Each structure stands twice: as structure tokens, then as C-alpha cells.
Amino acid sequence: MARTAIIEAPGGPEQLVIVDREVGEPGPGQIRIRHHACGLNFIDVYQRSGLYPLQMPLALGMEAAGVVEAVGEGVTHLKVGDRAAYAAAPPGAYTEARVMNAAQVCPLPDGISFDEGAAMMLKGLTVQYLFRRTTPIAKGDTVLFHAAAGGVGLIACQWAKSEGIRLIGTAGTDEKCALALEHGADACINYRGGDWVAKVRELTGGRGVDVVMDAVGKDTFDGSLDSLRPLGMMISFGNASGPVPPFNLATLGAKGSLKITRPTLFTHIADHATCQQMARELFDKVLSGAVKIRIDQRFPLDRVADAHRALEARQTTGQTVLLP
The missing domain is CATH 3.90.180.10 (Medium-chain alcohol dehydrogenases, catalytic domain)
Known part of the structure; x- marks a missing residue:
């Protein structure tokens, strides 16, 4: 028993x-x-x-x-x-x-x-497939990672650092942002402190990030799309704040021919x-x-x-x- x-x-x-x-x-x-x-x-x-x-x-x-x-x-x-x-x-x-x-x-x-x-x-195998098996990510690329101080996030921060990938994190407190930075994030935005999308754009010189990795879901989805560069990839891999509502597929075209995937480990x-x-x-x-x-x-x-x-x-x- x-x-x-x-x-x-x-x-x-x-x-x-x-x-x-x-x-x-x-x-x-x-x-x-x-x-x-x-x-x-x-x-x-x-x-x-x-x-x-x-x-x-x-x-x-x-x-x-x-x-x-x-x-x-x-x-x-x-x-x-x-x-x-x-x-x-x-x-x-x-x-x-x-x-x-x-x-x-x-x-x-x-x-x-x-x-x-x-x-x-x-969590670690999730990070492995996010960085190695979902979309090509090369040294020097920029990734936006939500909940960067969580279990998956802290592994992702370190993984990105080890491969020369720039990771911009988000978290809900200054303390959690500090934790993400300690684990290798290049920058971390407290999303309770204002317009985090504008801060992502500022950190990327207005270009946007190459890839978003978003396990938060409903609360961050629209902002994640707005943080991407043209032809960027949105990886939606979780729903911590609730499931993403239905959206118009044409939105991806209007925002820069974006790509999106919803993988599972x-x-x-x-x-x-x-x-x-x-x-x-x-x-x-x-x-x-x-x-x-x-x-x-x-x-x-x-x-x-x-x-x-x-x-x-x-x-x-x-x-x-x-x-x-």
C-alpha cells in the first residue's frame, strides 16, 4: 500500500x-x-x-x-x-x-x-523544448519570458544565459524581478509598475522581441503579441491566469505576420x-x-x-x- x-x-x-x-x-x-x-x-x-x-x-x-x-x-x-x-x-x-x-x-x-x-x-524538460524544439533561437536573439521568477522561469533564465540568448523577464514584485536577474535574466519588468509592453519596446529599441514564452495566459496574451517583432513567434504554453479567450486569427497578420503555437511537454x-x-x-x-x-x-x-x-x-x- x-x-x-x-x-x-x-x-x-x-x-x-x-x-x-x-x-x-x-x-x-x-x-x-x-x-x-x-x-x-x-x-x-x-x-x-x-x-x-x-x-x-x-x-x-x-x-x-x-x-x-x-x-x-x-x-x-x-x-x-x-x-x-x-x-x-x-x-x-x-x-x-x-x-x-x-x-x-x-x-x-x-x-x-x-x-x-x-x-x-x-519544468526543465519544458525549458528544453521551449529553447531547443519549438522555434529556432540563436545566440543574440531576445526572448520575453513571463513569470521569470517561477519554477520554469528561473531555469529558463539560466538556460538562456548559458547559450548567449538575451532574456527579458516579467514578474509581479521587485523582489521576484531581482531573483530573475540573479539567475541570468538580462532585464526584468515588474508588470504591476505600469505599461510593461512599452518597457519591452524600450529595451529592444522599439523593435520587439524575437520570441515570447507565455505561461500566464489570459492576463498577458494581448501584451505578448504587442511585444513581438514582425514575424516573431508567440509560444503560449500555460494558463496560470486563466485560458486565453478566442481571438481573430487575422490579428496575427495585422500585428506583423506573427506566428503562434500552443505546445505541451x-x-x-x-x-x-x-x-x-x-x-x-x-x-x-x-x-x-x-x-x-x-x-x-x-x-x-x-x-x-x-x-x-x-x-x-x-x-x-x-x-x-x-x-x-
Whole structure:
């Protein structure tokens, strides 16, 4: 049996309860993993609230790190006793142990702790696909990154710095802006301090940025489009402030023949070999010291509802982990 955080109906953090669930044995292509730490992400909030509808009852959580306890037939990249970490669907990572498909579970290098592994997989692999797999971004290009002091944002700031990419961040307080600057952002705008679009234009000499990476959604979408140079790329990869309302496709033409995409991590990591390669690139960044995983909040699994409340209230910085 494993203590597991579940919801029986969509709603607020109060829906989260801890239950005992049977773990079982892995079948072909599966492993059983004993978690040492679990990651917290905004996608967990979307699933809990019902924004992303899923069948109930639902065990939440998309990433974790731990030790492989059993291996099913056909699994060759992992063995019993291996340290491992993952970001993977379906949800179910808020637990002490689980049986799951092995394809997206990655061997975790000894130089990376379980807490770091749990905190970095979903966010770090997201940064990898944003910078390496979505649109060409070259040294010297300028990226606008919203919520630059969040878990994904702090990794993005460091990743951009390591590759000579100019990153302009936004955040909601001067303290969060300072944190983004500390992690490699070239500039960071407090979007509560006035017309942030005008400040982006000022920082780019009126040209606009090459790429916008926007996981905030509704509150920043229009301004993100207005921050792009002609032929620029808008990457909308989240909805922290709510889903983007329908808009007229002709707007993209009127604003400079802009491009837009709405990717998800799970499309990028669906292929086993691609997922493992993406993880190796992420691990290399961390092991080299180019990217440091900052964990500012730790909650015991029993306090998972409090963790959700803090995340939704934008009271967190860096990464948050749950400890089974």
C-alpha cells in the first residue's frame, strides 16, 4: 500500500485527501518506483480545478524522483536499484510508490539529488523544448519570458544565459524581478509598475522581441503579441491566469505576420528515445553548473493542499517539492 493524494471531484485545494492505495507489480514495459520526492506544477492545479477534465477519482502529480523497486518485461534502460526521475502522463505522482510505464522514466545521475530530480523534470524538460524544439533561437536573439521568477522561469533564465540568448523577464514584485536577474535574466519588468509592453519596446529599441514564452495566459496574451517583432513567434504554453479567450486569427497578420503555437511537454516526450535525449541535455546543464535547481518550498505530502494554495496565490518562488 502507498499513501496517495487524490481528488474525488474537481474543485479547490480542499478536495485533496490522502488515502492508502495498493501499488501492485509492474507489467510488460512498466516499473515500480518508490518516491523520495514529488514535484508540484501548475498543471496539477489545472487538473484539480477541472480546467483540464479527467476521470475521477484522480491521483494528481506529474513528476517525481526515487528508486526503482521492480522492472517489468521488456524494460532495458532501467534496473532494480536505479535512481530515476520522470515527468510523465497519466498523473499519479503524489504518492509514496506507484507502478507506471517506464518509457518516460529516466536514469537520474548521482550528481543530482532526489529533491532536485523531482523539482526539475517537468519544468526543465519544458525549458528544453521551449529553447531547443519549438522555434529556432540563436545566440543574440531576445526572448520575453513571463513569470521569470517561477519554477520554469528561473531555469529558463539560466538556460538562456548559458547559450548567449538575451532574456527579458516579467514578474509581479521587485523582489521576484531581482531573483530573475540573479539567475541570468538580462532585464526584468515588474508588470504591476505600469505599461510593461512599452518597457519591452524600450529595451529592444522599439523593435520587439524575437520570441515570447507565455505561461500566464489570459492576463498577458494581448501584451505578448504587442511585444513581438514582425514575424516573431508567440509560444503560449500555460494558463496560470486563466485560458486565453478566442481571438481573430487575422490579428496575427495585422500585428506583423506573427506566428503562434500552443505546445505541451507531453507531445514532445511521447517518444521514448526523444524523451531520454531531452533529459540527458537537461541533466548536462545541471551537472555542468549552468543551471542550478532552486527549491524554495518543501511540504510533507500530508500538506499537499497547503502547497496548492501557495502556488495559486503566487506565493512561491523557484521550485516546490512534496516529501512522501
